[in-house]
Amino acid sequence: ETGVTQTPRHLVMGMTNKKSLKCEQHLGHNAMYWYKQSAKKPLELMFVYSLEERVENNSVPSRFSPECPNSSHLFLHLHTLQPEDSALYLCASSQNPGQGAGDTQYFGPGTRLTVL
Amino acid sequence: QKEVEQNSGPLSVPEGAIASLNCTYSDRGSQSFFWYRQYSGKSPELIMFIYSNGDKEDGRFTAQLNKASQYVSLLIRDSQPSDSATYLCAVKPGGKLIFGQGTELSVKP
Numbered sequence: 253e254t255g256v257t258q259t260p261r262h263l264v265m266g267m268t269n270k271k272s273l274k275c276e277q278h279l280g281h282n283a284m285y286w287y288k289q290s291a292k293k294p295l296e297l298m299f300v301y302s303l304e305e306r307v308e309n310n311s312v313p314s315r316f317s318p319e320c321p322n323s324s325h326l327f328l329h330l331h332t333l334q335p336e337d338s339a340l341y342l343c344a345s346s347q348n349p350g351q352g353a354g355d356t357q358y359f360g361p362g363t364r365l366t367v368l
Numbered sequence: 369q370k371e372v373e374q375n376s377g378p379l380s381v382p383e384g385a386i387a388s389l390n391c392t393y394s395d396r397g398s399q400s401f402f403w404y405r406q407y408s409g410k411s412p413e414l415i416m417f418i419y420s421n422g423d424k425e426d427g428r429f430t431a432q433l434n435k436a437s438q439y440v441s442l443l444i445r446d447s448q449p450s451d452s453a454t455y456l457c458a459v460k461p462g463g464k465l466i467f468g469q470g471t472e473l474s475v476k477p
Contacts, residue, residue, distance in 0.1 A: 294372070295412070295456070295467040308464060342411055355400060357465060359411040 254278055256360035258343050264366045265333065273328040273363050275343030282348050284326040285357060286318060289340040301326060302348070333367045340364055371395065372459050374468035382476050387444040389471050391457030394438070400460035401433055401440045406470065407453045415442070415455075447475045 256277045265271050277284060286298040300308035301320040315337075317329040326343055344357040373392045381387045389403075400419055404412035418424045418431040418440065430443040440459075444451055454470040 292376075292469070294469045295458075297464050300464065310464075340411075355460065355465075356402065356414060356417055358414065359404075362411045 256343060256345055256358055258341075258360040258363050260363060261361060262364045262366075264368065265330070266368050267333060267335070269333075270329070270331040272330065273341055273343075273365075275326040275328075275360055277324055277326075277343075277345035277358075277360075279345055279347075279358065281345040281358075282323055283346045284320060284323070285344040285346075286326065286328050287342040287344065287359075289342055289362070291339075295342070299328075330365075333365075335367050338365055338367045370468075371461070371466045372457055372468040374455075374457050374471045376469055377472040378474050379471055380474045380476060381447050383447060383449060385447050385475075387447045387451065387473055387475070389442040389444075389455050389457075389473065390439060391441065391459075391468055392439045393457075393459040393461070393466075395459070395461035396435075396438065398435075398438075398459045398461040401431070402458040402460075402465070403429075403431060403440075403442045404456040404458060404467075405453045406456055412456055444473075447473075449475050449477050451475050 259274045283302045288296045298312045299318040304320050319327040340362045342362045343360040346357045402417045403415045406412045416431045418433045424431045428445045432441045452475050454472045456470045457468040458465045
C-alpha cells in the first residue's frame with residue numbers, strides 16, 4: 253500500500269447506527285486531517301492531529317469523534333448521525349502542519365457516507 | 369467575504385487552448401498557496417504549490433502569485449480533455465488550509 257488509504261470506500265448507515273471510518277498513511281508523515289466535502293461546498297476541515305495530538309477541532313458536532321492511536325492511523329467514529337451528514341469524508345496527511353513545503357497535504361480516496 | 373474565492377464555472381475551453389483559473393483570498397498574511405485537481409467522484413490531488421510572488425512552472429502548468437493583489441492563478445497550456453476536472457485553490461493564512469469551492473473546467477475535443 254502506498255500513499256493514504258481509507259476504508260470503507262462507501263458506507264450507508266441509519267441514524268441510530270455506530271460506525272467508524274479508518275485512514276492509514278504510508279508516507280511517514282506527522283500530521284493527519286479529516287475533511288468533509290458536501291456537494292457544491294468547499295472542503296471543510298474537521299480535525300487535525302499532529303504527532304497524535306489533536307491540534308484543531310473546528311466546532312464539529314460531538315456525534316463525530318476522532319481517534320489517532322499513532323502517527324500512521326486515524327479514525328473517525330460516527331454515532332447518531334443526521335441525513336445532512338451525508339458527504340464525502342476525506343483523510344489527508346502532511347509531513348508537518350506548519351508552513352512550507354512540508355505542509356503539503358496528500359489526500360486519501362475518501363469514504364462516501366450516506367445517512368438514511 | 370469568503371476567505372478563498374473561485375469562480376465555480378464551468379469554464380469551457382477548446383482542446384489545445386490555455387485554461388486560466390483564478391483565485392482570490394482575503395487574509396494578507398497568507399504564506400502558502402496550493403492548487404489541487406479533483407476528478408468527479410475522486411479525491412483531490414496536488415498539482416502545485418507556490419510561496420513566492422511570481423510564476424512557478426511545472427510542465428504544462430504555471431502557478432502565478434501576486435500577494436499585493438491577493439490572487440493566485442493557475443494556467444494550463446495545451447489543455448487536454450483529460451484536464452477536465454474541478455480545480456481547488458487552497459490558501460494557508462495560519463494554522464490550517466482554507467479551500468475555495470473550486471472551478472469546474474471542461475476541455476472540449
